[in-house]
Amino acid sequence: MMVGEDVITGVFDSGGRGYEVSYGFGIPSWKKVADHAIEGREDFKACVGKYDDKAEGADVLNFTYGPSTGGLTESIKFNIYTYGERILSLRPEPSYKDRKLQVSGSGLEMANLRIERYCGPLSPFYSGMLAAAVESVMGADQDNDLRLARVIMNEISRISDHIHVIAKLAEGASQNVAYNLLFALREKLLRLIARRFGHRYFFGINGFGGLVRSANFKGISSEVRAIVDEFRQIWIRLENSRIFIDRIQGTATLKRAWMVGPAARASGTHIDARMESSFLRYDDLDLHVSISSGADTLARTLVRVDEISESARIIERAESMIREVPVAGRTTKSEVNGEISVRAETPGGDSLMRVTLAKGIIEKIYIRPSSLQNLAVFAYAIRENLLTDFTFGYEGLGIHISELGGVL
């Protein structure tokens, strides 16, 4: 049996008549499930963002953090139940900033622009998924150079996101020199993206059947490599800081079959959508999947550190293979119909998108982002940790709150 084959990885509510459920991490397929008994399963709850946990009893203190506070970059509220310094349980409420992003009913161009803004820092992943879904429904073979271009954009984004996560951990541990150097490094990477793609977050670049405007890939891998080498220099010092390691070791430990991304790989599970995706193949890029075993914030960080180097290597390989990336212009007037599910390995892990197209219009769209799973990981893993561990447990999972909002 494949890893997590019976694990619920997506739940599509088909309107009061039970659910359509996707099981396992491979190529997505959906099964109708009328049985509401699955609602009690942890993996189901993780997919639908149901957090009903609370603690009661003498001397249990319940307080809230958020939705807007200086310590959080994005708005979310946490209900925290404590006994003394100990967190007994935690119930996140991520719906405050839910924008109810309207994508269905849109033509392909507007759908693409809105999906880019579903989660800005991860825009190439989601716009790439939408593009791959549409191209596949159209029956078009994916152009190899376009595939490599998308791989490069995704891997740069992964490096940027991972550096940001590690910088936030260093900031939490008051490692001031380290976090300043790491934030500077991320800025360097954003400038590189802007120079080569015209936008710091890859907006306006991914199109259907090609890129919307031309991008400069020549020599990109050596620029990325220089940044990653600098990162390694900073990391060598950071991993030698007892203060830093003490804060993340043994913090927010959890191992579950439904976990995705660095959280899953840090608990020894060998899953990575890049190994399985038929929409963005990595099979000729010799992907090495990073695994660790501690299942805590330190192990997740070690996986990220490894993945930063691995992404640089993939970019090198992809650049050596890329020739001319097609420029497709901004829109397509195709009248396609069909339904398809695609997945991608975002920096936080496996994300799933299901798209129904009718006459070239997005009729229905469903996204199960990795942040849903990671927020559930946080809610379970932070139990029995101390309040001072909160920042490290949370930031170490690289959760994007914008990803948790609904897409209509």
Add this chain to the structure above:
Amino acid sequence: MKTWLTYGLFSKRLTTKFPFKAAEELPVWTTMPVSTGAGEAICPANAIQDTSVDMGMCISCGYCSPAFEPDGNARTSIVHSTEKAFRKSFHIYLFDAGSCGSCNLEVKALVNPYYDMSRLGISFCATPKHADALIVVGVLAEGMGEPLRRAVEALPSPRLVFAVGACAISGGIIGKSISGVVETDVIVPGCPPNPFTILDALQRSRGGKH
């Protein structure tokens, strides 16, 4: 292995001289698209009227190229009111009303060594109660209306409210702007605006050197 101190000392200076000198590296598609006369452009955000662009609506997509090309000027903000009391020290509070996450990161980037806003006496604070300015990003999500109202009420006087990014200013292509809840003193266009543009707006809003 070099210590942090020696590592820092051997690293070259990164901090920009902006706003006293020109921005050294601007991401072009956050600046104002201007007509080149090369054909017609259809703007997905309806930001183009004849030959001019309403920057409050522009989502920095670049789809108008080559009929319009960005002018490369960091100054796209509009400052309706200034407050000189903040010249020496300026405390700002970032408020996410419903963003995609990128505007937040561009505002937060102001503390990285490239921009280092502390050299200009600007710093983040942890609550609107201690803030001189509220920096609002994102569209007005249903659940954030009340928290936004409360944050504005908590601001001491004098105070400034910034709408940063197309979403907060006009709703962009995502939703409603924040204008139904709060009047803004400064608007900073872009999707997202780049950190130079945000820094320039902060400086101008306090009547500072720029």
